[in-house]
Amino acid sequence: MLGARKVYLIEEPIAAAIGAGIDISKPCGNMVVDIGGGTTDIAVISLGGSVVSTSIKVAGDKFDEYVAKYIKKKYNLIIGERTAEELKQTVGCVYPKIQDNEMEVRGRDLSTGLPTTIVIHSSEMLEALQEPANMIIDAVHSVLEKTPPELAADISDKGIYMTGGGCLIDGLDKLLQERTGINVMIAQDTVSCVALGTGKALDNLDALDEKSRR
Ligand SMILES: Nc1ncnc2c1ncn2[C@@H]1O[C@H](COP(=O)(O)OP(=O)(O)OP(=O)(O)O)[C@@H](O)[C@H]1O
Ligand SMILES: [Mg+2]
Structure with missing residues (x-):
């Protein structure tokens, strides 16, 4: 060299x-x-x-995957990678919080194929992120x-x-x-x-x- x-x-x-x-x-x-x-x-x-x-x-990426997987399973809703990451950073948690936060997310409903908005709580993220x-x-x-x-x-x-x-x-x-x-x-x-x-x-x-x- x-x-x-x-x-x-x-x-x-x-x-x-x-x-x-x-x-x-x-x-x-x-x-x-x-x-x-x-x-x-x-x-x-x-x-x-x-x-x-x-x-x-x-x-971090695996956490995002678990967020998306959880929302797909519970709400039959597909969200994008960026939305999953934003959810993780905004309301994500792995330890019970004193104050529950929430965030609105947009995704595509798998049964109707239409864009849908839902509200996700940090208590749900706690459940979603436990495994990773x-x-x-x-x-x-x-x-x-x-x-x-x-x-x-x-x-x-x-x-x-x-x-x-x-x-x-x-x-x-x-x-x-x-x-x-x-x-x-x-x-x-x-x-x-x-x-x-x-x-x-x-x-x-x-x-x-x-x-x-x-
Ligand atoms: N406030 C936050 N809360 C939760 N996760 C966060 C926050 N800020 C950044 N991250 C996550 O950190 C991860 C990126 O971290 P970092 O920049 O250290 O990775 P990297 O060094 O590029 O990756 P690697 O070490 O695997 O090559 C992403 O998954 C991102 O979503
Ligand atoms: Mg690194």
Whole structure:
């Protein structure tokens, strides 16, 4: 290659951790759950590298799919992808809300073929999104189970960091906290953590272990 000296591939969860402001060069354990559109990446990071990790294809897009599937089944109504995403972001939740919100949506009635408007409540979204939320929580549990005890103890002291746009779904932090008994924090600038972290990582390559900067 002309001009390029070296090419670095930085694992997404590591970039997310750096972007979230975690000092990953220390010998203690940090858990990052990065929920994007297509995938949820869960990693325990220590000494600049990931110790245990997993990646599942359940993230923001899957939540949208479950919203659309629920509405089709309950109301016999087909809604578009953008409507499903808007519903998720506006009234979607995975933990019971004190105040129920609602949103009007337009779709096509399957029996008449005509455009129809219905009102969807957040309590319905809670029902619709339970399954994908549980899949993410199960994946976090399985990573915690495989985590060496000292690192697991660090995580339970310091908490779990969530990054990525998908983690913004209402109540996911509470649900994960309740199910794991570990404090859950949503990183600042959660949507841009990976990009921020990749930039910072390139400025501080020393902090990454061999494996993480192949
Ligand atoms: N306020 C919000 N509430 C719920 N979901 C949200 C919110 N804002 C963004 N999202 C969701 O976040 C997802 C995109 O997140 P992000 O930008 O981190 O993904 P990505 O990095 O492009 O995807 P991947 O990491 O899978 O490649 C989309 O599914 C989007 O609907
Ligand atoms: Mg991402």
